[in-house]
Amino acid sequence: MKIAVLTSGGDAPGMNPAIRAVVRAGINSGHEVYAVMDGYAGLVSGSFEKMSRKSVSEILAKGGTIIGTARLKEFNKLEVRQRAINNMKEAGIDALVAIGGDGTYRGAKALTEMGFPVVGLPGTIDNDLACTDYTIGFHTALETIVDAIDKIRDTSSSHQRCSIVEVMGRYCGDLAVSAGLSCGAEFIITPEHPMNKDEIIERLKVHKSEGRRNAIIVITENVCNVHEFAEEITQQSGFACRATVLGYVQRGGSPCAEDRILAGRMGAYAVDLLSQGISGVAVGIQNSKMVHYTFDEVLSTPNESMQDIYELAAKIR
Ligand SMILES: Nc1ncnc2c1ncn2[C@@H]1O[C@H](COP(=O)(O)OP(=O)(O)O)[C@@H](O)[C@H]1O
Numbered sequence: 001m002k003i004a005v006l007t008s009g010g011d012a013p014g015m016n017p018a019i020r021a022v023v024r025a026g027i028n029s030g031h032e033v034y035a036v037m038d039g040y041a042g043l044v045s046g047s048f049e050k051m052s053r054k055s056v057s058e059i060l061a062k063g064g065t066i067i068g069t070a071r072l073k074e075f076n077k078l079e080v081r082q083r084a085i086n087n088m089k090e091a092g093i094d095a096l097v098a099i100g101g102d103g104t105y106r107g108a109k110a111l112t113e114m115g116f117p118v119v120g121l122p123g124t125i126d127n128d129l130a131c132t133d134y135t136i137g138f139h140t141a142l143e144t145i146v147d148a149i150d151k152i153r154d155t156s157s158s159h160q161r162c163s164i165v166e167v168m169g170r171y172c173g174d175l176a177v178s179a180g181l182s183c184g185a186e187f188i189i190t191p192e193h194p195m196n197k198d199e200i201i202e203r204l205k206v207h208k209s210e211g212r213r214n215a216i217i218v219i220t221e222n223v224c225n226v227h228e229f230a231e232e233i234t235q236q237s238g239f240a241c242r243a244t245v246l247g248y249v250q251r252g253g254s255p256c257a258e259d260r261i262l263a264g265r266m267g268a269y270a271v272d273l274l275s276q277g278i279s280g281v282a283v284g285i286q287n288s289k290m291v292h293y294t295f296d297e298v299l300s301t302p303n304e305s306m307q308d309i310y311e312l313a314a315k316i317r
């Protein structure tokens with residue numbers, strides 16, 4: 001079988017180990033493996049490169065994705081996807097492994113509905129996909145955030161300030177809650193558990209009156225304007241407050257061991273599925289076991305895998 005592999009949407013640490021696993025497991029199972037450059041854009045332009053064992057050597061520790069990624073709006077058009085399928089058929093490609101997040105899965109579902117076999121791997125720092133406990137990249141981004149917040153705590157405490165730290169996640173609070181819990185943040189604000197600003201300011205006043213030197217607020221992006229919120233806190237709470245938007249630093253860097261292993265397992269599992277003639281599904285990890293669900297199931301199921309972490313953060317705050 002000729003298998004193509006692509007990475008799409010926001011890059012995530014661990015995408016390279018996932019590519020490596022698909023290539024190595026594919027070749028070891030007697031398949032040919034092709035890389036598609038720059039996500040769905042490469043499918044549409046027919047940008048394929050045959051991979052060898054050597055072309056994926058020394059990439060386990062590299063951040064980003066060596067085959068590039070893209071966001072291609074036009075992929076929601078039928079004629080654009082048809083061009084992608086025609087290009088794959090012309091190159092003799094039988095199946096595709098698409099590594100990315102929810103948008104990538106929507107594209108993969110659409111290709112599946114057009115009759116082309118696709119298997120999805122969850123590659124996003126956001127952890128915003130259902131039917132998997134973790135996505136590839138989540139743990140590395142979490143470590144980066146924890147390291148940054150610990151550093152912010154040092155300077156915040158020295159100056160007796162309150163610090164707001166905005167983290168990624170798009171509309172999913174999993175990074176914020178996990179980082180907030182790990183760093184003992186005084187407040188964690190997520191789309192799942194938003195908090196009333198007035199209540200936070202009241203609690204900060206109490207905090208200040210108890211002689212506490214600083215406070216950390218971890219917040220998911222897209223919840224509010226953190227600079228305006230910092231100004232309100234400064235005006236009303238008694239704490240001078242600064243906001244830090246962590247930004248793209250969270251997406252870069254060498255994948256942690258957990259992400260490398262997860263990516264390896266998922267890549268090999270995807271090849272096993274295709275070898276068995278199974279497609280139209282996305283791979284996940286649940287209770288340490290590899291699982292697969294249809295794209296429809298993943299995209300229509302609420303993402304509640306971290307429910308217990310949200311509850312724990314509330315219990316031990
Ligand atoms: N409804 C859709 N139909 C077809 N393709 C889509 C759809 N939504 C997203 N995609 C494709 O998937 C790409 C990646 O999605 P995006 O949301 O940017 O990142 P991620 O996959 O990481 O969530 C998009 O740029 C687009 O090419």
Ligand SMILES: O=P(O)(O)OC[C@H]1O[C@](O)(COP(=O)(O)O)[C@@H](O)[C@@H]1O
Pocket residue numbers: 009010011100101102103123124125126168169170221251
């Ligand atoms: O790279 P861009 O286009 O600025 O997108 C930023 C978004 O990408 C992410 O880093 C990753 O999101 P996706 O995995 O959905 O692509 C989000 O956390 C963030 O909101």
Ligand SMILES: [Mg+2]
Pocket residue numbers: 009101102103124126128170
């Ligand atoms: Mg996404």
